[in-house]
Amino acid sequence: MLSTPHRGTEEFDREKPSAPGELGPTGRELRPVPEPLPLDRHGPATVVAVCNQKGGVGKTTSTINLGAALAECGRRVLLVDLDPQGALSAGLGVPHHELDLTVHNMLVPPQVSADDVLMRTRVDGMDLLPSNIDLSAAEIQLVNEVGREHTLGRALHPLLDRYDYVLIDCQPSLGLLTVNALACADTVVIPMECEYFSLRGLALLNDTIDKVRDRLNPRLTLGGILVTMFDARTLHSREVMQRVVEVFGDKVYDTVISRTVRFPETSVAGEPITSWAPKSGGARAYRALAREVIYRTR
């Protein structure tokens, strides 16, 4: 059992808030993003697939913390755990191995409704559809279904009017579950570890997004590339960043997530960084990302 880290020590927070006109970590001038307006009604949701077939790049961390930051902006958020590892559920303190009903039951017969699986989280305004290892059977169970790529979309449909954002945490593969996420998403956010070899997989992912758009979901857009685990002190990080901006241009979010031990700490604590270490650079970064996401999906 890991010992719970101490809350509130801020010794790793090196990031300063940015001033207008200042060059951001991407090497570009920061584009101004207005404060999000409060909403007087909610829905229909923008569905965001958080996707990269590489593991350990920050998909789950970004889903939890972007979700919590959107909720802080008064948006109603639903997180969908679409990875049989259940890291999203665990990262929110849910004992997912003990659950009887999970996303798996929404997808395969005898299907239950999403409302039967839905859970509240400790974050106000943010709910969860949890998963556990049961979901690993779904890809095989769905193979012979008619319209198998739209199974998740059908299951989520009744909930969409209640939320402003649905964030789907995809598993590290481009298999049928991920295709289901892309087939019901409006937009894809791709977290990318700031590492040379990370660039290679992005061509294949882009290809998959194009195919899904052509064949299954014409409204699918590439929302943005989120660079994670950035370390401004290393030349390697800065060079990879430059290359990412060359390839993806405006699609790269100005917000960049630095490498900090606070994120692994939050997984142990089972809560988002916005409540675990609210003043940390990591919390500020995900709040800035939330503003960019709201601005770009308005």
Ligand SMILES: Nc1ncnc2c1ncn2[C@@H]1O[C@H](COP(=O)(O)OP(=O)(O)O)[C@@H](O)[C@H]1O
């Ligand atoms: N910015 C970061 N700095 C340091 N560690 C991070 C950062 N983002 C995520 N991590 C850690 O890296 C590991 C993988 O992150 P995770 O979000 O689970 O990736 P994925 O869902 O893509 O597999 C986790 O232990 C997580 O706590």
Ligand SMILES: [Mg+2]
């Ligand atoms: Mg994950």
